[in-house]
Amino acid sequence: MNKILIVDDDQQIRDMLRITLEREGYGVVEAGDGVQALAAYRANSIDLVITDIVMPEKEGIELIMEMKSLDADVKIIAISGGGRINPEDYLKWARRFGVANTFSKPVDRQKLLEVVAQMLAPQVA
Amino acid sequence: MQNLSSVLDCFTDRIYAVDEAGLVVFHNAAAANCAAGNQNPLVGLPFEKVLPGFGRLRAVVASVEALSPQDQVEMPLQSTLLDQVGKSVPVEVRIERVAWNAATTDIVICRDTTSRQILTKENQRLVTAISHAADAIVITDAQGQIQYVNPAFCAMTGHTRASVLGTNPRLLKSGHQDAEFYRQMWQTLTQGEVWSGRLVNRGKDGELFTEDTTISPVIDECGCITHFVAAKRDVTREVGLKERLHEAQKLEAVGTLAGGIAHDFNNILYALLGYADLALDDIPSEHPAHTPLQEIARAGNRAATLVAKMLAFGRRTDGCREVVSVAELLGGGLDLVRATLPATIQIETQQNGPDGRVMVDANQIHQVLLNLCTNAQYAMDGAPGVLRIVVDQVDAEQERSGALKDLQPGDWVRIRVIDSGRGIAPAVLDRIFEPYFTTRKGHEGTGLGLATVHGIVADHGGHVSVESEPGVGTEFTILLPLRTAVAPQAPEPVSTGSAAKGAQGHVLVIDDEPMVLNVLEKAITRFGYQVTGFAGGIEALETFRAQPDRFDVVVTDQSMPNITGFEIGTQMMSIRPGLPVVLITGHSDERFHEQACAAGIRYHLLKPISMKELGEVLEELTSVTTAV
Structure with missing residues (x-):
């Protein structure tokens, strides 16, 4: 069973994402901020990380950079409620740090599940 | 005679009696006062010495009277009298021929007109000033009939002077002011007070204009109003500017508000929509709660669209x-x-070299200037200062030697905003373009001004940089790509591929290794193409996305950090189908080659690539007139 780490400071969103992903048969580990997320990533065998960008303690961008330095191949989906100037601002940074898949909140559930499935599909190469 | 002489001495006019020989035989005290205190200095003197040209004047009078004894010569005649020190005195002259001690004698009365001439000149000056005034001046009589308008009035309203004289100023009425407005105005005026206010009036062409008007009643010595004088200034432009400024500020406020709530609001919406989806999974469609849940999801989606719209509104994209x-x-x-900054700040503009053309959203660039200039005003701490705006053109080579090393080749227009403010401390200089970063205290700053500047300039494919010296001032430099080669206003060609240009196409080159990029750029330039090079795939993609029709061929390295050449190529082709992409790889992999071909990337060159081969491939790709 693929294990997904959900990082979001909003408990309601974590719960919603957990239920959504568990229904699809994924295992879920939760973290409420970047510090907890790094600890959870080290403690578990994580196949995919879905992280919010704006969080207390450790911001999503910082978390992405640290995870990438821990494991260059880590699979990450970044989700953001948006910056003040442009909803894409933070996600653009996430992409610069190697996050290929990004979503703006509110996220379309179907699209998210498709990307998750695609990223966790066995590599052809 | 003695009595008569005393009477004549009471007159301030100079009075002379001149005999037929032209000699003075009598004069009054006013005439004597001219004569340096001598008792009778003029008696016996030729009057020509007192009033040069007297003989001619007398001849005129005599000949007119001879021709028509009933007619009076139109008196007075203007002449010039010499006083005892030889100074010219302008005078009005009356000549009466009488019998004086039985001899024919001319009584000459000279009235000094010096003060009247000064008054006349002063009047002429005033009339000149009024007729050249930039403000429109209207003079009406007490009944409101127009008696005078100056040329500025005609320019402002479109009416000619002849067409308005004798009419009433109500011919300008636009209907924007109600009867009560005019009633109060007339009440003030008829009380003898000055009225000032703003009016919207209509010109002859039907166009509305806004004027600031001051009307003053002219009151005579008896306290009666004889005239009204109105001075009007056309403020249509200022009013328009203020409205635009207000609009800009309102937009910023909306943008800030939307930005402030967007993040939290989107989180809330996400939870709401996510749970609605989960509930919809569990509740069968025949259940009565199913439709209400769908409505909740629909409302949530509407709210999300609204937030996105508010953000877009704020950004004016x-x-x-x-x-x-x-x-x-x-x-x-x-x-x-200028409408925003206080008058204590002097704004100097300087254009060096020729004017260029840029492709921009003018409103956004105005916002950039406004943000930079209001920042400069803040940096000047309310003290008088100078704000300089210097515009010139630079090319990439010039700029590469400076701070902006990642410029694409091509010409740029450089706009520098230079203030004489307190400068920016080196410690914060690197952070000033960050959103929310502000050095202003409390609620004075939003921290969005320079972030907006950065965002707008970047969206236009430009660059913004800053240099500052504490205590001396700050210089912001904006570079925008010039569009000199493009015919102004020409519609962009809707290209699905490259045009037949031979070696005249524009090649986009991407390689993360600066040395390789440099060699590729040089080689392709030597082939005769225009080249734009990028060391990063993300930047290249952003540039391409902004101007997909700018490039004819894309040459990219495959293996790069963040994004592969294959991903760049396929993403660009999804934006512009048929775009020729050349992929350069370090290893031969048949499967990868097949994959690239399947994705539409037909050219796949192996490192080390031969420049001859690259040249042939580019020639083939740029000579193809139509795309796939």
Whole structure:
């Protein structure tokens, strides 16, 4: 069973994402901020990380950079409620740090599940 | 005689009696006063010495009287009298021929007109001033009938002087002011007081204009109003500018508000929509709660669209871009700036070299100027200062030696905003373009001004940089790509591939290794193409996305950090189908080659690539007139 780490400071969103992903048969580990997320990533065998960008303690961008330095191949989906100037601002940074898949909140559930499935599909190469 | 002489001495006019020989036989005290205190200095003197040209004047009078004894010569005649020190005195002259001690004698009365001439000149000066005044001046009589208008009035209203004289100023009425407005105005005026206010009036062509008007009643010595004088200033432009400024500020406020709530609001919406989806999974469609749940999801989606719209409104991304001259663009922006900054800040503009054309959303660039200039004002701490705006053109080579090393080749227009403020401390200089970063205290700053500047300039494919010296001032530099080669206003060709240009196409080159990039750029330039090089795939993609029709061929390295050449190529082709992409790889992999071909990337070159081969491939790709 693929294990997904959900990082979001909003408990309601974590719960919603957990239920959504568990229904699809994924295992879920939760973290409420970047510090907890790094600890959870080290403690578990994580196949995919879905992280919010704006969080207390450790911001999503910082978390992405640290995870990438821990494991260059880590699979990450970044989700953001948006910056003040442009909803894409933070996600653009996430992409610069190697996050290929990004979503703006509110996220379309179907699209998210498709990307998750695609990223966790066995590599052809 | 003695009595008569005493009477004549009471007159301030100079009175002389001149005999037929032209000699003075009598004069009064006023005439004597001219004569340096001598008792009777003039008696016996030729009158010509007192009033040069007297003989001619007398001849005129005599000949007219001879021709027509009933007619009086039109008196007075203007002449010039010499006083005892030889100074000219302008006078009005009356000559009466009488019998004086039985001899024919001319009584000459000279009235000094010096003070009247001064008054006349003063009047002429005033009339000249009024007729050249930039403000419109209208003079009416007490009944409101127009008696005078100056040329500025005609320019402002479109009416000619002849057409308005004798009419009433109500011919300008636009209907924007109600009867009560005019009633109060007349009440003030008829009480003898000055009225000032703003009116919207209508010109002859039907166009409305806004004027600031002051009307003063003219009151005579008896306390009666004889005239009204109105001075009107056309403030249509100022009012328009203020409205635009207000609009800009309102937009910023909306943008800030939307931005402030967007993040939290989107989180809430996400939870709401996510749970609605989960509930919909569990509740069968025949259940009565199913439709209400769907409605909740629909409402949530509407709210999400609204937030996105508010953000877009704040950013004004809906503005359209067009090719405009830089001088025109800045002219409009500076009007806005001048309307905002206090008069203590002197704004100097300088254009070096020729004017260029840029493709911009003028409103956004005006916002950039406004933000930079209001920042400069803040940096000047309310003290008088100078704000300089210097415009010139630079090419990439020039700029590469400076701070902006990652410029693409091509010509740029450089706009520098230089203030004499307190400068920016080196410690914060690197952070000033960050959103929310502000050095202002409390609620004075939003921390969005320079972030907006950065965002807008970047969206236009430009660059913004800053240099500052504490205590001396700050210089912001904006570079915008010039569009000199493009015919102004020409529609962009809707290209699905490269045009037949031979070696005249534009090649986009991407390689993360600076040395390789440099060699590729040089080689392709030598082939005769225009080249734009990028060391990063993300930047290349962003540039391409902004101007997909700018490039004819894309040459990219495959293996790069962040994004592969294959991903760049496929993403660009999804934006512009049929775009020729050349992929350069370090290893031969048949499967990868097949994959690339399947994705539409037909050219796959192996490192080390031969320049001859690259040249042939580019020639083939740029000579193809139609795309796949």
